[in-house]
Amino acid sequence: MSNSRDQILAKVRANQPQDERPLPDLGLFPARTTELLDQFMTILTLIGGKVQRVSNYAAIETHLREHPYPGRMVTSIPALFSIAEPIPAPSDPHALANVELAIISGEFGVAENGAIWVTEANFGQRVAPFICQHLAVVLPVDQLCPNMHQAYQRLQGKDYGFGVFIAGPSKTADIEQSLVLGAHGARTMTAFLMDN
Amino acid sequence: MxxxxxxxxxxxxxxxxxxxxxxxxxxxxxxxxxxxxxxxxxxxxxxxxxxxxxxxxxxxxxxxxxxxxxxxxxxxxxxxxxxxxxxxxxxxxxxxxxxxxxxxxxxxQGKVDFGKKMALKVMSSVLSNPGVYRSMGKMGRWALRNIPGMVNNSMNPWFKQREMPEAPQESFREWYLKNRK
CATH class of the missing domain: 1.10.1060.10 (Alpha-helical ferredoxin)
Incomplete structure (x- = not known):
């Protein structure tokens, strides 16, 4: 009982509910469709994202040369260093203040809500996917899971410092239900679904 | 990191x-x-x-x-x-x-003051007794019409920031008994 931490924890221990029942086993929620790719593309488009099917990194480069972004482009993917500069080492996040397009890699996508799981390892600098005006995520087309239940199961035991699901561009409608894209993050989000 | x-x-x-x-x-x-x-x-x-x-x-x-x-x-x-x-x-x-x-x-725990306790007791006996409830309602309406000074004074906290409502001639129950067919 020396410090306040011990006092708080002792009190919490003493006041534990006596009538607690074990949590029920809900099992895994089954997928609603086997057409994961169709569902993912439909949902991501519906929530304001763009989807591009590509066969390889060269196709991404071609696409970006045909639809150029007017400004600085950074990427964490070495295969795209020919078109975008590498994201600088995590020292000063302000160095990314004027980034127009950030291209990062995604771990896997979730078909039911169009979300893509990305971790620090995918973009080096935590601020990278949020500070950019436009965001592009490269996702292997076979890395899709049906729903969030299965997504979280997939994350069990994974070691990552910071990870986040990104679903489409930044959206907010909390002021008078008026939808604003890009108030807090990227104004557009493109998923490059790449064949293996 | x-x-x-x-x-x-x-x-x-x-x-x-x-x-x-x-x-x-x-x-x-x-x-x-x-x-x-x-x-x-x-x-x-x-x-x-x-x-x-x-x-x-x-x-x-x-x-x-x-x-x-x-x-x-x-x-x-x-x-x-x-x-x-x-x-x-x-x-x-x-x-x-x-x-x-x-x-x-x-x-x-005895944290409720005496006035509130009494008021709730009175309210409970009035609301659980339809005869008393009706006659109290009648008296209240009559008093509001004829001796408004009895309720429109500083003793009544409800009067402090507002006008008391106009009392109707009859209650809904009286109206209903007259009009139901």
Missing amino acids: QGAQLHIVLVDNGRSQQLGRAAFRNSLKCIRCGACMNTCPVYRRSGGHSYHNAVAGPIGAILAPNLDMSKYSDLPFASTLCGSCSNVCPVKINIHEQLYEWRQELTR
């Missing part, structure tokens, strides 16, 4: 105590979303400051007596128990039931 430190600061603020109150433990689920306040007919009229506590609204009225039963004994009574808060609560706290529980607990 590799090599970085993470510090967690524990803030008790009465939570460990509320954990021990079986009837109110559920209130610890609160995520402070404010949905109960937005929907509360009392909060929407009275505003946050009337709760004289950092957390206002229906959830505040449950959390505050845990911190100080004497200081916040009035809060659980300032509710119509309409249940709108419980209905919108995203984490399904039984807010209006806990408000009702707190009223009983505060009364048991």
Whole structure:
């Protein structure tokens, strides 16, 4: 009982509910469709994202040369260093203040809500996917899971410092239900679904 | 980030105590979303400051007596128990039931003042006795019409900031008995 931490924890221990029942086993929620790719593309488009099917990194480069972004482009993917500069080492996040397009890699996508799981390892600098005006995520087309239940199961035991699901561009409608894209993050989000 | 430190600061603020109150433990689920306040007919009229506590609204009225039963004994009574808060609560706290529980607990602990206790006793006997209820209603309507000074004075807290309503000639029950076919 020396410090306040011990006092708080002792009190919490003493006041534990006596009538607690074990949590029920809900099992895994089954997928609603086997057409994961169709569902993912439909949902991501519906929530304001763009989807591009590509066969390889060269196709991404071609696409970006045909639809150029007017400004600085950074990427964490070495295969795209020919078109975008590498994201600088995590020292000063302000160095990314004027980034127009950030291209990062995604771990896997979730078909039911169009979300893509990305971790620090995918973009080096935590601020990278949020500070950019436009965001592009490269996702292997076979890395899709049906729903969030299965997504979280997939994350069990994974070691990552910071990870986040990104679903489409930044959206907010909390002021008078008026939808604003890009108030807090990227104004557009493109998923490059790449064949293996 | 590799090599970085993470510090967690524990803030008790009465939570460990509320954990021990079986009837109110559920209130610890609160995520402070404010949905109960937005929907509360009392909060929407009275505003946050009337709760004289950092957390206002229906959830505040449950959390505050845990911190100080004497200081916040009035809060659980300032509710119509309409249940709108419980209905919108995203984490399904039984807010209006806990408000009702707190009223009983505060009364048991002797934290309710004598006037309120007596008023509730009178109200209970009037409302549970239809004959008395009707004749009291009749007397009230008559008094409002004929000797308004009896209620329109500073002894009546309801008169302080507002005009008393115009008393109708008959109650709904009287009208209904006359008009039902």
